[in-house]
Amino acid sequence: MSKPRTLYDKVFDDHLVDEQPDGTCLLYIDRHLVHEVTSPQAFEGLRAAGRRVRHPEKTLAVVDHNVPTSPDRKFGIKNEESRIQVEALAANAAEFGIEYYNEADTRQGIVHIVGPEQGFTLPGMTIVCGDSHTSTHGAFGALAHGIGTSEVEHVLATQTLIQRRAKNMLVQVDGKLPEGVTAKDIILAIIGEIGTAGGTGHVIEYAGEAIRSLSMEGRMTICNMSIEGGARAGMIAPDETTFAYIKDRPRAPKGKAWDMARAYWETLHSDEGAHFDRIVKLDAGNLPPLVTWGSSPEDVVSITGVVPDPDMIEDETKRLSKKRALEYMGLTPGTKITDIEIDRVFIGSCTNGRIEDLRAAAKVIQGKKVHDRVNAMVVPGSGVVKAQAEAEGLDKIFIEAGFEWREPGCSMCLAMNDDRLKPGERCASTSNRNFEGRQGFKGRTHLVSPAMAAAAAIAGHFVDVREFR
Numbered sequence: 001m002s003k004p005r006t007l008y009d010k011v012f013d014d015h016l017v018d019e020q021p022d023g024t025c026l027l028y029i030d031r032h033l034v035h036e037v038t039s040p041q042a043f044e045g046l047r048a049a050g051r052r053v054r055h056p057e058k059t060l061a062v063v064d065h066n067v068p069t070s071p072d073r074k075f076g077i078k079n080e081e082s083r084i085q086v087e088a089l090a091a092n093a094a095e096f097g098i099e100y101y102n103e104a105d106t107r108q109g110i111v112h113i114v115g116p117e118q119g120f121t122l123p124g125m126t127i128v129c130g131d132s133h134t135s136t137h138g139a140f141g142a143l144a145h146g147i148g149t150s151e152v153e154h155v156l157a158t159q160t161l162i163q164r165r166a167k168n169m170l171v172q173v174d175g176k177l178p179e180g181v182t183a184k185d186i187i188l189a190i191i192g193e194i195g196t197a198g199g200t201g202h203v204i205e206y207a208g209e210a211i212r213s214l215s216m217e218g219r220m221t222i223c224n225m226s227i228e229g230g231a232r233a234g235m236i237a238p239d240e241t242t243f244a245y246i247k248d249r250p251r252a253p254k255g256k257a258w259d260m261a262r263a264y265w266e267t268l269h270s271d272e273g274a275h276f277d278r279i280v281k282l283d284a285g286n287l288p289p290l291v292t293w294g295s296s297p298e299d300v301v302s303i304t305g306v307v308p309d310p311d312m313i314e315d316e317t318k319r320l321s322k323k324r325a326l327e328y329m330g331l332t333p334g335t336k337i338t339d340i341e342i343d344r345v346f347i348g349s350c351t352n353g354r355i356e357d358l359r360a361a362a363k364v365i366q367g368k369k370v371h372d373r374v375n376a377m378v379v380p381g382s383g384v385v386k387a388q389a390e391a392e393g394l395d396k397i398f399i400e401a402g403f404e405w406r407e408p409g410c411s412m413c414l415a416m417n418d419d420r421l422k423p424g425e426r427c428a429s430t431s432n433r434n435f436e437g438r439q440g441f442k443g444r445t446h447l448v449s450p451a452m453a454a455a456a457a458i459a460g461h462f463v464d465v466r467e468f469r
C-alpha cells in the first residue's frame with residue numbers, strides 16, 4: 001500500500017522532473033500566463049541569451065494591469081508609461097510566437113479570470129504566472145502560484161521551475177453559508193483567523209461542505225486570496241462543479257481526450273488519512289458579512305461590529321502597527337462599522353470581477369440609486385464577463401443606478417492605471433489588498449464582498465446586506 005497523499009502531493013509528484021537530496025526539485029510546468037508588468041525583463045533575458053520560448057503553445061499573454069478601463073481606450077493609451085508597457089508585451093508575444101490577447105480582444109481581461117474562462121486552466125496542472133494571485137487557479141485542483149521575473153524567464157526558456165516541497169495545510173469550512181454571506185466573507189474570515197503569515201511555507205487545501213457548495217466563481221475568490229494568508233498556493237479538489245465549468249471551454253479537451261482527462265481529474269483529491277501539517281476549522285453557518293477596517297487583509301470585523309481598539313493588543317509591535325493603520329484609515333476605535341461613510345465603490349478585480357459577482361451586486365442595487373456622495377464603478381474582469389453581463393442586462397441595472405460601466409482590466413485594484421483614489425478617499429472595494437496606497441496615494445480601502453460593496457454604494461456607508469432592502 002502506498003502512503004496516503006494530499007492533493008498537493010499528488011500534483012507535485014506528477015510533475016517532478018528531478019529531486020536532489022537537499023530537497024531542491026525541478027517541476028514541469030503545464031501552463032504559463034504572462035502579463036505586461038513582470039515579463040519585459042524576462043523576454044529581454046531570452047533575447048540577450050539568444051534563446052526561444054520552449055513551449056509557446058503552453059504560454060498565454062494578456063494585458064491587464066496597465067490598460068485603461070475607459071471606453072476611449074480603443075483610440076490608444078494616453079499614459080506613456082502604460083502604453084510602453086502594453087506595446088512591449090505585444091511586441092514580445094509576436095517575436096516569440098505566443099498567443100496574445102490585446103485590449104481590443106473580447107478574450108482580454110485580468111489574467112486570472114482569462115485562464116479559467118478559456119479552459120487554459122485545468123485540474124491537476126502546474127500553472128505559473130509572474131503574479132502573486134496566480135493562486136486563483138488552484139480552485140480547479142491545479143497547483144498554481146506566482147513566480148518572480150527571473151523565474152518567468154526560466155519557465156519561458158525551459159518550461160520548468162525550481163521548487164522545494166511546501167507543507168500541507170487543511171482549511172476545513174463546514175456548515176451552510178447564510179443568505180447574503182459569500183465566498184469573499186469565508187476567505188476574509190480565514191485570513192482574519194490565521195493572519196497574513198498564517199499559511200507561510202504551506203499550500204492550503206480548502207475542503208468541507210461550505211467549500212463544496214460554492215460555484216467555481218466562489219472557489220476562485222477563495223483560492224485567489226490564499227496569498228493574502230501567506231500561503232504559497234491554495235487548492236480545491238475538482239468535482240462535478242469543476243467539470244461542468246470546464247466542459248466546452250475553448251481550450252478544454254474535447255471528445256476522447258475529455259474522457260481521459262476527466263478520469264484522471266477524478267483521482268485528484270487528498271487520500272483518506274493523508275497527513276496535514278496544520279488543520280484549521282471554520283463554521284460557515286455563523287459567518288456574518290465582513291469588512292476590513294485596517295491596512296492588512298487580516299484586519300477583519302463583522303458588519304455588526306465596531307472599529308477595534310488597538311490598545312487592547314498586548315504585543316507592542318502589533319499594537320503600534322494597528323494604531324498606525326487606524327490613523328492611516330482615519331478611524332476611531334468604537335465607531336460602528338455601519339457608521340463609516342464611503343466616497344468610492346470599486347466592484348471588480350481577479351477576486352470578484354466574475355459574472356456571479358456582477359450578478360450579486362446588480363441584485364442588490366436593482367431599482368436603486370447610488371448615494372450622492374459616492375462615485376461607484378463596475379469593472380468586469382474580462383471581455384467575456386462584460387459581454388455575458390450585457391447579454392443579461394446587468395450593465396443597464398448598473399448604469400441606471402449611477403454606476404460607471406467600464407472596460408476590463410485590473411483597474412482600481414492597484415494604482416497602476418488611471419483608476420485610483422484621491423488622497424483621503426474611502427473606498428468599499430471587492431479587491432484583495434488594502435495596503436497603504438494600494439488604490440492610490442493616501443487612499444483608504446475597505447475590502448468587502450460584491451453584495452456589500454453594492455449596498456454601501458446605495459447607502460453611502462457600510463450596511464448589513466442581510467437587512468438591506
Ligand SMILES: CC(C)[C@H](C(=O)O)[C@@H](O)C(=O)O
Pocket residue numbers: 037038065130131132133146414
Ligand atoms: C503587478 C503584480 C506583480 C502584482 C502581483 O504580483 O500580485 C499585482 O497583480 C498585485 O496584485 O499586486
Ligand code: SF4
Pocket residue numbers: 064065110111112131133349350351409410413414431432
Ligand atoms: S486584479 Fe488586482 S490582484 Fe488581480 S492581478 Fe490585477 S492587480 Fe493583481
